[in-house]
Amino acid sequence: MEYNYQAIEDRWQKLWDEKKIYEPVMGGTKFLITVPYPYCNGALHIGHGRTYTIADIFARFKRMNGYNVLFPMAFHISGTPILAFSKKIERGDKTTIDLYKSYMELYGDDPEKVYEFSKPENIANYFANKIILDFKNLGLSIDWTRQFNSGEKIYNKFVEWQFRKLMARGYLKQGDYPLLYSPSDGNPVGEDDIQEGDTDKVSITEFVSVFFEMGEYNLLASTLRPETLEGVTNLFVNPDSIHSIFLLNGMKFIASNEGFNKLRYQLKVEKIGEIKGNEMVGKVVKEPLHGRSIPIIEGKFVDPDNASGIVYSVPYHSIWDYVALKESGAIIEPIKVIEMDEEENMEDIMRKFNISSLSDGEKLEEATKFLYEKEFYHGKIIRGDYEGKFIKEIKDKIVEDFISKGIAIKFYETSRKAYTREGDRVIVAIINGQWFIDYSKQEWKEKVKGLIDRMELKPDPLKSQFLQMVDWIRERPCARRRGLGTRLPMDPEWIIESLSDSTIYTSLYPVIRYLREIGYENLDDSIFDFIFLGENVLENKDERIKEIARNARKEFEFWYPVDLRHTSYPHISNHLTFYLFQHVAIFPENDWPVGISTGGIVISEGQKMAKSKGNVIPLLTVKRKYGADLFRLYLASNADVWYDVDWRSNEAENYTRKMERFFELASEASKVVDEPDERDLWLIARFNRRLAKAKQSFESMKIRDASIELFFNMLNDVRDLENFAGKERMLRVVRKFADKWALSLSPIIPYISEEIHSIYGGSEFASLQNYPVPDNSYENYEKEWQFIESVIEDYRNILKISQEKHSKLIINTAEDWKWELLERYRNEGKHIMKDIDGEKRDFVLQLIKKGDIKADIRNEADVLEKYKDDLKKFLNIDIEINGEIPPGRLKKAYPGKPSLTLS
């Protein structure tokens, strides 16, 4: 029978669907496994497929081990990307339209319907449906009856409830916060609103703008290195740029016009005049720390469009300043502020980086970075209030001090010059009243740590990574002005941000159908309190709703908490950490998560998948080209769960042949009627040994080990038997365990497993069978075979170095006295060396050196006799057992390793 994966997979998928075998009802020992839901803005690629497949393999294994497994999923649509895409399509953005057309073509839909995507919910629904198809194709044992998406009204109500709880527990707060912003648009902007925003990320840089007094004015000079202020020797002002004079807190300031226009969005300032740069050059200002007078020097290199457009100069520690001063011809003695074990001299740096003038911009940048890193991590301050401190320890404190002393302000600037897709400038604005979740609360952190401590976390390092995260996590902005999602109930101007609205939604899986029954318009906090927290607060509801709620509560209590949440490691530092915090904040302790596992990502042909590289492989392509089973097997066996998988198409081709071989073996064997030859029973022993090992591997999520044992190594064993004993004999043995073999692989390759199981007369689904139990009653046959194998290996070894032609192989087993000594050695240890000598001594010495023997069978000669004909044929040489050989040769014979003589 030919292996037609397409037909097999279609058939079983349909049957699973029809019989609803992955839609569990309450009862037995439950196991709830979840994976973070995907964001529905495009076709899924093989990386998404992996995370779900690993979870599915584990779910299937658990199911076959008697657990009542619930594996639900839902869809994420909150946030800005979907909205942004739909806007772009509405605007007619060609790149986006082409991208979405290509998705639609991939799925065989009419690309002209792309214009329906100008409604964001159409994007979300379209891809949610495609994801369902993709995942059904993959053979995931998901209960689709419990799906929902994060844009549903029920979901909104639920998240509102969650945030009111957070508020009541004091975990929400408001404050000011810098954001990327488009002044012409009057709105914050995200990555996808910015030109090249996805490939060249824009972040917010925090400058410190220090006040330098010039008469009644303060010049605002900006720096990224406030710790060097002690070493300031002068200011640089661009003579050609126009500067604004403005009021801030009643004081008069000067900054470049460009700088002032940014500051307007960060602080309350009022422009009262202008002054040109060259009017200031040559004047003197007072530095704020000691009131020293320093000159303003002309600096044409100063970019008025960077921060406040005025800089202060620290020639001892800044290569820019050093070179600029050198060029200006001014005679100024640098002041040293930072000391390092290995001092860097500016002249050396100039040589090292091949800098000759200010026009070497790139090299100057490079040198600046080099110097800064060195000084930041190794430099110690040697002047002023912070003398003796390391910069890395004190930098933040310095900034705070300057601000509280009233000698500086923070100035937020974009990390590079950025423009919106419409071409308008992107700057940084301070948003007032930004909402935060206050993850910095100590008591909260302690509880989370307690939880982490008792959770089952895989792989092991996950625990310390989580603990680290808990220590570091601070306030997190949790709402935005735009995007899809749930409005913040206490301040509906704000929309809850997408990572904050998806932290405890796993609790909806058990009860979503009841909530639908109740209807979103009837949902209020009391119902959620009742269902999720068991608080008895339903008095004034009508009986029907009370009844449904009581059932929901029952189902929630049954399934919750989540036994295992599996995802890829990039989620550790965000989603998973929030997931833990939020559960601790909202739910009683017995509903806190039980286990988390993280896995690697998928790379393609050795490279990270990225749209820009054009090497993203859609899930659908793989399924079509190779089939789901092959893909699953590949994922399972290519790398351990927690390492990255490298998808290589030529290896995938090789898997195709293995799959075919497996299928053909099983189906051909099913037609054989003869009983196996006793000599070949070792293969059954081998299978059972591998099965036992694989089962253990599965338990600890070592899916790779399990798949290699059961699939690849087993196929090799079968091949060995075929080569040794011929196909006919091999098939007779394979028939004996093929069904069990298929079942043992069912978690990994469920479709082919169903097919083989049915060929062998199984009337129930393989997916619902008990996982096969290893049978160790064949052990002895394997020992005998191991012995034969080692003889074959030895023979080949000798053959390699012996170049003469031979027609006969004489095999002599070890003399009895050697077996006796071996027995004594095992019982008494090396002490027996005392009272033996000569040949015996040599023998025991070898034992000590080489360790015990592999194949321990006393009747070696009988076994050899048994396999003699096979060996003859296989090695293509005449064989004699315990024949005449030169006396010295017998010395080579050891228990488990007979002497071989060629003649």
Place this chain on the structure above:
RNA sequence: GCGGAGGUUGCCGAGCCUGGCCAAAGGCGACAGACUCAAGAUCUGUUCCUAUAGGGGUUCGCCGGUUCAAAUCCGGCCCUCCGCACCA
């Protein structure tokens, strides 16, 4: 810098926790043979060096240490990758 992972024989990648059966699984690649008119696919064998009898030598980032014995344990050093947030 902080935290995590890792450096293994041409490549990928097991082994390391629980030292000895480890010249080190498996795959890829390469070489040779079988099949074929031929190529491919498939199958078989070889693949650190050396040796015309199963032996010897040198290997598991580098340097030391523990041990009868170390890829595996301990100490130090060098190097690589990942995360460090408001982005799903």
